[in-house]
Amino acid sequence: MTDYFIGIDGGGTSCRAAVAASDGRILGRGRSGASNILTDPDTALRHIEEAARLALVEAGLAPDLLSKSSALLGVAGNNVGDAVSYVSARLPFQQAQIVSDGLIALQGAVGDADGAIAIVGTGTIFIARHHGNLHYLGGWGFQVGDLGGGARLGHAALQESLLAHDGIRPKSALTASILDEFGHDPTRVVDFARAAHPGEYGRYAPRVVQFAADGDPTALRLMSEAAKHVDDALDAIVDLTGGDGRLCLLGGLAHVYPAYLADRHRNRLAEPLADALTGAVALAVQAFQREAAGP
Amino acid sequence: MTDYFIGIDGGGTSCRAAVAASDGRILGRGRSGASNILTDPDTALRHIEEAARLALVEAGLAPDLLSKSSALLGVAGNNVGDAVSYVSARLPFQQAQIVSDGLIALQGAVGDADGAIAIVGTGTIFIARHHGNLHYLGGWGFQVGDLGGGARLGHAALQESLLAHDGIRPKSALTASILDEFGHDPTRVVDFARAAHPGEYGRYAPRVVQFAADGDPTALRLMSEAAKHVDDALDAIVDLTGGDGRLCLLGGLAHVYPAYLADRHRNRLAEPLADALTGAVALAVQAFQREAAGP
Numbered sequence: 001m002t003d004y005f006i007g008i009d010g011g012g013t014s015c016r017a018a019v020a021a022s023d024g025r026i027l028g029r030g031r032s033g034a035s036n037i038l039t040d041p042d043t044a045l046r047h048i049e050e051a052a053r054l055a056l057v058e059a060g061l062a063p064d065l066l067s068k069s070s071a072l073l074g075v076a077g078n079n080v081g082d083a084v085s086y087v088s089a090r091l092p093f094q095q096a097q098i099v100s101d102g103l104i105a106l107q108g109a110v111g112d113a114d115g116a117i118a119i120v121g122t123g124t125i126f127i128a129r130h131h132g133n134l135h136y137l138g139g140w141g142f143q144v145g146d147l148g149g150g151a152r153l154g155h156a157a158l159q160e161s162l163l164a165h166d167g168i169r170p171k172s173a174l175t176a177s178i179l180d181e182f183g184h185d186p187t188r189v190v191d192f193a194r195a196a197h198p199g200e201y202g203r204y205a206p207r208v209v210q211f212a213a214d215g216d217p218t219a220l221r222l223m224s225e226a227a228k229h230v231d232d233a234l235d236a237i238v239d240l241t242g243g244d245g246r247l248c249l250l251g252g253l254a255h256v257y258p259a260y261l262a263d264r265h266r267n268r269l270a271e272p273l274a275d276a277l278t279g280a281v282a283l284a285v286q287a288f289q290r291e292a293a294g295p
Numbered sequence: 296m297t298d299y300f301i302g303i304d305g306g307g308t309s310c311r312a313a314v315a316a317s318d319g320r321i322l323g324r325g326r327s328g329a330s331n332i333l334t335d336p337d338t339a340l341r342h343i344e345e346a347a348r349l350a351l352v353e354a355g356l357a358p359d360l361l362s363k364s365s366a367l368l369g370v371a372g373n374n375v376g377d378a379v380s381y382v383s384a385r386l387p388f389q390q391a392q393i394v395s396d397g398l399i400a401l402q403g404a405v406g407d408a409d410g411a412i413a414i415v416g417t418g419t420i421f422i423a424r425h426h427g428n429l430h431y432l433g434g435w436g437f438q439v440g441d442l443g444g445g446a447r448l449g450h451a452a453l454q455e456s457l458l459a460h461d462g463i464r465p466k467s468a469l470t471a472s473i474l475d476e477f478g479h480d481p482t483r484v485v486d487f488a489r490a491a492h493p494g495e496y497g498r499y500a501p502r503v504v505q506f507a508a509d510g511d512p513t514a515l516r517l518m519s520e521a522a523k524h525v526d527d528a529l530d531a532i533v534d535l536t537g538g539d540g541r542l543c544l545l546g547g548l549a550h551v552y553p554a555y556l557a558d559r560h561r562n563r564l565a566e567p568l569a570d571a572l573t574g575a576v577a578l579a580v581q582a583f584q585r586e587a588a589g590p
Contacts, residue, residue: 137461140481144454144488159439166432168531186435193439236463 003068004061005288006052006093007280009104010035010044010075016277017051019059019069024285026278027061030054037075037083037098048073049092071096072284074104074276097287101276102127102136105250108279109272115245116237117272118230120253122202124149126233130241137233142198147229150253154204156222158193162186164218172218174211178204209256227260234265248272298363299356300583301347301388302575304399305330305339305370311572312346314354314364319580321573323356325349332370332378332393343368344387366391367579369399369571392582396571397422397431400545403574404567410540411532412567413525415548417497419444421528425536432528437493442524445548449499451517453488457481459513467513469506473499504551522555529560543567 005024009016015035018026032051035044052071053063071093084098102119106127109117116128123146125139142151157178164175165186182188192200211219234247247268249257258266300319304311310330313321327346330339347366348358366388379393397414401422404412411423418441420434437446452473459470460481477483487495506514529542542563544552553561 137463140457140485141489144450144484145457147454147458155439159442162435162440163442163527166528166531167534168432168528189439190435194436232458233461233463236461239462 004056004065004070005281005284006055006066006069006071007104007277007282007284008035008048008051008071008073008075009101009275009277009280010037010048010073011101012036012076015044015047015051017048017055018277018281019052019055019061020281020285022285022289024282026281028055028057028059029277030056030058035075037087041083041086044075045087045090052092066092067094069093070284070288072104072280072287073098074101074280074283075099076101095288097284099283102139103134104279104283105276106134106279107283108274108276109248109250110246111273111282113245114241115247116234116241117248117250118234118237118257119251120148120150120230120249120257121251122146122150122198124230124233124251126237128237128241130244135237135240137236142201146198148226148233148257149198150202150205151198152201153208153222153226153253154201155193156225157204157208157219158189158201160218160222162189170218172211172216173214174208174216174219177207177211205253209253223256223260227257227262230257231262231265234261243268246270246273250276299351299360299365300576300579301350301361301364301366302399302572302577302579303330303343303346303366303368303370304396304570304572304575305332305343305368306396307331307371310339310342310346312343312350313572313576314347314350314356315576315580317580317584319577321576323350323352323354324572325351325353330370332382336378336381339370340382340385347387361387362389364388365579365583367399367575367582368393369396369575369578370394371396390583392579394578397434398429399574399578400571401429401574402578403569403571404543404545405541406568406577408540409536410542411529411536412543412545413529413552414546415443415445415525415544415552416546417441417445417493419525419528419546421532423532423536425539430532430535432531437496441493443521443528443552444493445497445500446493447496448503448517448521448548449496450488451520452499452503452514453484453496455513455517457484465513467506467511468509469503469511469514472502472506500548504548518551518555522552522557525552526557526560529556538563541565541568 005020007018015032017030019028020026030051032047035047037044056063106117114130119125126137128135161175161178163169164171208219212223300315302313310327312325314323315321325346327342330342332339351358401412409425414420421432423430456470456473458464459466503514507518
């Protein structure tokens, strides 16, 4: 039987950990650096251990309790078997489970009940729990997916600026602002676009959001096209779940979309119950208490 | 004063040449291999010379007349200064000019009059001549341009198939056909998309065209969205030119689009007067006879 339960929220920029007693009450938290198990598994392992130790310390517990703890980790890339095997074999815990970052976010947002989340950040993914079954929609990445995400929104703004430059679509303050940045030289936009990663496209998303808030017609159209993609995905979630339960928007654009979504979805939106780290702790307790109580 | 005028239509898969007397009458034609001045300038130079020699031979002329001829070359990448300088310095002609492949296509299609072409192939570009001034719209490549082109159409079909897989958009025979090819495994679609060049996306365009012809609702929607982009660009051409002169569709999708364009554009469409090679010859005669007659 394990002494403590540790939840880990492992992200590309930081790793957060929390330790709980068997009643699920969080006793302490810790934070360290990037923990991307795909691009740098060894650094991820170091930061996972560091964050977990700091959580134990904050809880007033001995750091060597790590090896007597049960941990549940929510990470991006949990569907890549090689990375998971490598990391799993080297974790400092008594036992551990690796799940998706989306799943701990869902657990945090809706708790144990049925419900759904739309993570609208650089990319987009939609996750629902219905009668205990999980459904994942979207999340296929920038190139042929992630519609409604910040990278696609930024991409649309660049494309729109070239169309405005050519007189194919109306010029606006948004397209002028982007063309200004590239010296009104379309070839510079093209050169940027050829090499840009999703995050670099995504850096234009806040500008679209801002210009839309100021009433720019092009920005408003791009926002409404992006929101239509989110509406479509939420409709699919409703088809799967009957629309039962809490619906939460998470991610960097979560505060932006409510104004643009269709009424049928906006009216259902609720604040998340808790964050992804809290979700990870709850799932850790569930997974390993259930295991301990099992046959 | 030059003896003969040579027009060159240099493309990524073949190079075509034609030789004309000073009255512009074509005396002979020749054809050789790829002549992409950007990716392989030395091979391009060899194939340009080979095609030109074959044209002289077909005309019953001595191949060494090359060095007494004036040539005009229409090539992709004519706006990339380094490549043009390299090739220009090594051409076997008495004198030569390098222009865009689009310009010789325009000249072939509309002759000396005002008019416009829409080249709808893997990519898209729109070129108009109005009161002697040239206007280029679009043509910025797959990543942030080329809307309505075959690569973007194929890309849209892949994206739509993932949305259908997730239940976000309706399934159709088109999306089923594409998902079948990838074993109904979205990660295989994503892997393909991550590495695909525009030409590889473009290989899905004929499938969209075919399914649309068979009445597939998804394919019809994709075709109509693509045609809307072409309509928008043609509207911009009308804004610039008043809609005067011949309007021709060229490129691999030229036979497809008339059925999908807005009436206002479809009703203006005309067959091209001649091909791009003929346009190159005409421009060669114009450029160098004018020069010879100049001060």
